[in-house]
Amino acid sequence: MDIRQVGALTFQLDFSQPLYEQILEQIRSALAKGEIGLGEKIPSVREMAHALKINPNTVMRAYKELERDGLTEKRRGQGTFVTTSEERVKTFRAELVKEYIDDFLNKMESLGYSWEDIEGYMQERGSRRKGSDLT
Incomplete structure (x- = not known):
């Protein structure tokens, strides 16, 4: 690198x-x-x-x-x-979020996890992050 x-x-x-x-x-x-x-x-x-x-x-x-x-x-x-278009950058950011979430969900599903499993892990990780003040 x-x-x-x-x-x-x-x-x-x-x-x-x-x-x-x-x-x-x-x-x-x-x-x-x-x-x-x-x-x-x-x-x-x-x-x-x-x-x-x-x-x-x-x-x-x-x-x-x-x-x-x-x-x-x-x-x-x-x-x-x-670009000077704030709207275009906002749209781009929203597209990125969707892309990253879709990639994550596809990877998890390819590993055999159900939506319920994924949701449970996300809630658990979210709670840990909030508890340790990580952003």
């Missing part, structure tokens, strides 16, 4: 996994957590590629997908910026 800083963003890269997917997921995560503000400029493709020591085409692929998702927008002559 290689940790690299690019502007305000920190990337953890695993060179055994597709790099564009890692960049995409880590930028999405930073957006969802609010680590990158609405309308904020993100590093150029060249800046990002240089700082991460990877091919610019890899960064371009991730940036295109972010733009396709409506999470970023290109401004001619200025660069790439995070």
Whole structure:
């Protein structure tokens, strides 16, 4: 695992996994957590590629997908910026929640757990987390 800083963003890269997917997921995560503000400029493709020591085409692929998702927008002559739409980010966060929950439920069901089992474990874990002040 290689940790690299690019502007305000920190990337953890695993060179055994597709790099564009890692960049995409880590930028999405930073957006969802609010680590990158609405309308904020993100590093150029060249800046990002240089700082991460990877091919610019890899960064371009991730940036295109972010733009396709409506999470970023290109401004001619200025660069790439995070969307200014608070609604789009809220929608994206809601989509992430659904995706993570579905993944979790699918994994649990593949292990043979019923909804009642899953619900019981969730209540138990929730109680422990509340009791120990973990967030």
